[in-house]
Amino acid sequence: MKDFNEQNFKEQFKLNLERKYVKSFEDADRFEKYSALSETIMDLITKNWTETNKQNKDKRNAYYFSAEFLIGRSLGNNLLNLGILDEVKSILKDLDIDFDEIEDEEDDAALGNGGLGRLAACFMESGATEGLNLHGYGVRYSQGIFKQRFENGFQKEYGDAWTERGDFWSLRKESESQIVNFRNFSVKAVPYDVPIVGYENGVVNTLRLWQSEPIENGGFDFEDFNDFRYDKSLSEKNRAEDITRVLYPNDNIRAGKLLRLQQQYFFVSASIQELIQKYKKAHPEDTDFKNFDKYHVFQLNDTHPVIAIPEIIRILLDEENMSWDDAFGVASKVFAFTNHTVLQEALEKWNLDLIHEVSPRAVDIIKEIDRRLMETLKNEGYTIEEMEPYRIVRDDYVEMAFLATYLSTSINGVAEIHSQILKDQTLNQWYKLYPEKFNNKTNGVTPRRWLQYANPELTSYVDELLGNEEWKHDLTKLVELEKFKDDEEVLNKFNEIKHEKKVQLAKYIKKYEGIEIDPNSIFDIQIKRLHEYKRQLLNALNILHMYYELKENPDLDIYPRTFIFGAKAAPGYFRAKGIIKFINEISQMINNDPEVNKKLKVVFVQNYRVSYAEKLFPAADISEQISTAGKEASGTGNMKFMMNATVTLGTLDGANVEIFREAGLDNNYLFGLKEEEIREIESTYDPVKIYEENENVKRVVDALLKEEKISDNGTNHFLDIYNSLVDSKDNDRADVYYLLADFDSYVEAQAKVDADFRNRKEWAKKCLINMANSGMFSSDRTIRQYAEEIWHI
Numbered sequence: 001m002k003d004f005n006e007q008n009f010k011e012q013f014k015l016n017l018e019r020k021y022v023k024s025f026e027d028a029d030r031f032e033k034y035s036a037l038s039e040t041i042m043d044l045i046t047k048n049w050t051e052t053n054k055q056n057k058d059k060r061n062a063y064y065f066s067a068e069f070l071i072g073r074s075l076g077n078n079l080l081n082l083g084i085l086d087e088v089k090s091i092l093k094d095l096d097i098d099f100d101e102i103e104d105e106e107d108d109a110a111l112g113n114g115g116l117g118r119l120a121a122c123f124m125e126s127g128a129t130e131g132l133n134l135h136g137y138g139v140r141y142s143q144g145i146f147k148q149r150f151e152n153g154f155q156k157e158y159g160d161a162w163t164e165r166g167d168f169w170s171l172r173k174e175s176e177s178q179i180v181n182f183r184n185f186s187v188k189a190v191p192y193d194v195p196i197v198g199y200e201n202g203v204v205n206t207l208r209l210w211q212s213e214p215i216e217n218g219g220f221d222f223e224d225f226n227d228f229r230y231d232k233s234l235s236e237k238n239r240a241e242d243i244t245r246v247l248y249p250n251d252n253i254r255a256g257k258l259l260r261l262q263q264q265y266f267f268v269s270a271s272i273q274e275l276i277q278k279y280k281k282a283h284p285e286d287t288d289f290k291n292f293d294k295y296h297v298f299q300l301n302d303t304h305p306v307i308a309i310p311e312i313i314r315i316l317l318d319e320e321n322m323s324w325d326d327a328f329g330v331a332s333k334v335f336a337f338t339n340h341t342v343l344q345e346a347l348e349k350w351n352l353d354l355i356h357e358v359s360p361r362a363v364d365i366i367k368e369i370d371r372r373l374m375e376t377l378k379n380e381g382y383t384i385e386e387m388e389p390y391r392i393v394r395d396d397y398v399e400m401a402f403l404a405t406y407l408s409t410s411i412n413g414v415a416e417i418h419s420q421i422l423k424d425q426t427l428n429q430w431y432k433l434y435p436e437k438f439n440n441k442t443n444g445v446t447p448r449r450w451l452q453y454a455n456p457e458l459t460s461y462v463d464e465l466l467g468n469e470e471w472k473h474d475l476t477k478l479v480e481l482e483k484f485k486d487d488e489e490v491l492n493k494f495n496e497i498k499h500e501k502k503v504q505l506a507k508y509i510k511k512y513e514g515i516e517i518d519p520n521s522i523f524d525i526q527i528k529r530l531h532e533y534k535r536q537l538l539n540a541l542n543i544l545h546m547y548y549e550l551k552e553n554p555d556l557d558i559y560p561r562t563f564i565f566g567a568k569a570a571p572g573y574f575r576a577k578g579i580i581k582f583i584n585e586i587s588q589m590i591n592n593d594p595e596v597n598k599k600l601k602v603v604f605v606q607n608y609r610v611s612y613a614e615k616l617f618p619a620a621d622i623s624e625q626i627s628t629a630g631k632e633a634s635g636t637g638n639m640k641f642m643m644n645a646t647v648t649l650g651t652l653d654g655a656n657v658e659i660f661r662e663a664g665l666d667n668n669y670l671f672g673l674k675e676e677e678i679r680e681i682e683s684t685y686d687p688v689k690i691y692e693e694n695e696n697v698k699r700v701v702d703a704l705l706k707e708e709k710i711s712d713n714g715t716n717h718f719l720d721i722y723n724s725l726v727d728s729k730d731n732d733r734a735d736v737y738y739l740l741a742d743f744d745s746y747v748e749a750q751a752k753v754d755a756d757f758r759n760r761k762e763w764a765k766k767c768l769i770n771m772a773n774s775g776m777f778s779s780d781r782t783i784r785q786y787a788e789e790i791w792h793i
């Protein structure tokens, strides 16, 4: 950072602390120091922030509309991007303050569920780093995703009041508040602006998160209060604040609740109102918004913000008195849509009555869009049957993905295979109509947080090897590492650094989970939301298989292995919670059995989140990416492992396909059915036959009901899991995610890992090659493609 003065910073830090808490520096506790430090850093950011804002004016800007931004912590990342991380660390050291302890005082801003929300956060950071005029718009939930603890092996959820002790990384912009009108009440949307600091480039972009509040008097009714109706006196306040009180903790599953739709409408309505007001002020001459699309493009992050489409039409029709054709014309030029899943249970379909509850005009407008589309198709000669697949409104439900696809200028998937499935299957009818709109934007992750910040040891070694830091500005330069792939000294050092990260993780796990793990064992890690399609259960079944093999033959030569899991289950997802309990039971059984626990360990870390992830990714030997082929749209954890020099054990799914291509199959472990193979066997697949004929499968599946050392404590969780695999009573068919079909193939791949890991040099070579070829998975590349190919900013 230009003109960073350590002495001034130190003084300012002390001054802030004393002013804020009226305490001498020595008496302040860690949190007080953390908050004063954060405020000192915010002061440094604001100058560039104002400057960036000025420069973006009167330009074409891109707006990223997303119901989720999974930011995590900001302190370390902002220091890194400002280029003063080392300086501030040494200032703290002078003051006898341990940076790691201060860092741990920051609560994660967990305003997202998983990959989709974290992708939005990576995009914001990469946008600023690439100097793009990109702005995020979302929701400031008072409660982020729940905190998870295990009690007797069961997941228990606790609230996440992340701002309770203060939120030091946003500015409340009272004067830019908007009024959002629901059908029968109105609220005030107050923006909180979060600075997004570009990497060492002086750019500071804005993420604007809206908070819902009562319009007047803080929603407090004095008369009610005076007459002792205390609850009622606050009912207005509560009703307004309810809108942004809590993030729906569902990953890849639609919520379908009124409050959820209210949240969606709330943040897009506030955003669009603001942008229209600003446009009118800047372009008073353009009364029919003829040039609006030249200045704005809205990227819809999945279907969650798609209610923005009828909203902009409503404003142009009802408030700007435009004609349908003109209003529709504007709307059809400013949106672009990203689809993030092909799982049917995740695709949003909103009931018309529910939409009516939120915005009655939206119902009229959506119906009119549908009606006119049908008319157009009819005029083009389509028969009734041919028109049917294009109905946006069907049986009183609105297919939000269809609405988005019809109105958007671009529709993209998030990995090659996923974008292909959109074209061939999920949105095939639309692809036939508008082939030119469809494109792919393979996801990426920011190397600042996920490599430089999470793994400073590997970062400085790469600096040393490459002799410069250009790779930090262009991650594809990492490919130059390949020239060291046979250099013994380098390979040893790669192993040494990995070991160091494993030692650090082991300490952290000891501290927070109370479990001792051996850094010399293979760290085999699966961290992601808990979902049947992600197949944590397949991982668990293989662990059981290894356990039984060892019990049968205690001298079996298996390389010591530590299986690590991290995952939250949606609170209402019974089966996912059963799988957590199952893995925790296996963990107890194995970890406490002296006959096997020198060779096997299983740890399920609690409350997996961004800040925990930063410790896990760099310490992995194996990246588990084992979803049923065709189901994981992309995955982004897979990229974080790869960047940290880790081999992947995975199926041909999502971005794994591209990871395998970039780093080579020799350096990774591929197993399982391919997507087209699954489609071929779909109609005849018989998991019960596999179960009956394959002894290994039978043994581990039966364990669910028969293993005496594990128990679901009478909850029927394990019976439910058992049934899901081999009993089709409640399902159309059992084992919908093909665990049993892939079991042997997975066990075999795991055996290959066991054999290969012993050759430490060859293993390090695989790790190095993976890292060297991870360049294309930087979100800098992804965001540049959005900017150049979709947004034209």
Ligand code: GL2
Pocket: 113, 114, 115, 116, 117, 119, 251, 252, 253, 340, 341, 346, 414, 443, 632, 633, 634, 635, 636, 654
């Ligand atoms: C997801 C996909 O499941 C995941 O594969 C993808 O990497 C991310 C980001 O594109 O999007 N879709 C989705 O609904 N969630 C995801 O994480 N929640």
